[in-house]
Amino acid sequence: MKRDPRNILQQYKLKNTPVRVSVLEVLLGSRVALSHNDITERLKGKDIDKVTLYRTLNSFTEKGLTHKVPTEDRNWLYAIFDEDLLRPATDHYHAHFVCNKCDKIYCLPVEEHQSMQNSSIKMGFKVLSSEVRLHGLCPVCQ
Numbered sequence: 001m002k003r004d005p006r007n008i009l010q011q012y013k014l015k016n017t018p019v020r021v022s023v024l025e026v027l028l029g030s031r032v033a034l035s036h037n038d039i040t041e042r043l044k045g046k047d048i049d050k051v052t053l054y055r056t057l058n059s060f061t062e063k064g065l066t067h068k069v070p071t072e073d074r075n076w077l078y079a080i081f082d083e084d085l086l087r088p089a090t091d092h093y094h095a096h097f098v099c100n101k102c103d104k105i106y107c108l109p110v111e112e113h114q115s116m117q118n119s120s121i122k123m124g125f126k127v128l129s130s131e132v133r134l135h136g137l138c139p140v141c142q
């Protein structure tokens with residue numbers, strides 16, 4: 001499937017700006033979640049300052065286009081999970097795989113997410129957000 005950043009922005013009711021298109025292209029081109037620094041590095045040559053990048057990522061996240069992934073050392077990474085683009089923004093069911101060797105965080109599809117939530121609700125817990133996290137070695141590091 002060819003994903004045109006402009007169409008995706010439109011789909012998420014975000015105004016088309018050159019900055020948004022560039023940042024979105026970087027995120028779409030990555031299999032792993034990216035930090036501010038990672039994104040800045042990949043935007044080299046494009047004149048996008050820190051504040052603008054911060055705002056851009058915030059507006060993406062507000063609209064449910066990107067999601068934030070906490071790192072082990074309490075930073076935030078940003079990611080787009082391909083399958084999420086086909087689903088409603090509130091329906092982000094996937095797991096995160098953290099590689100013990102390269103520290104990269106991958107988004108992975110999960111099947112059992114809903115049943116996990118349901119059993120928490122049955123036990124009287126109110127689930128506000130959830131993250132399934134797996135640790136191990138990514139395909140590159142094995």
Ligand SMILES: [Zn+2]
Pocket residue numbers: 099100101102103104137138139140141
């Ligand atoms: Zn790895």
Ligand SMILES: [Zn+2]
Pocket residue numbers: 067069079081094095096106107108
């Ligand atoms: Zn993810």
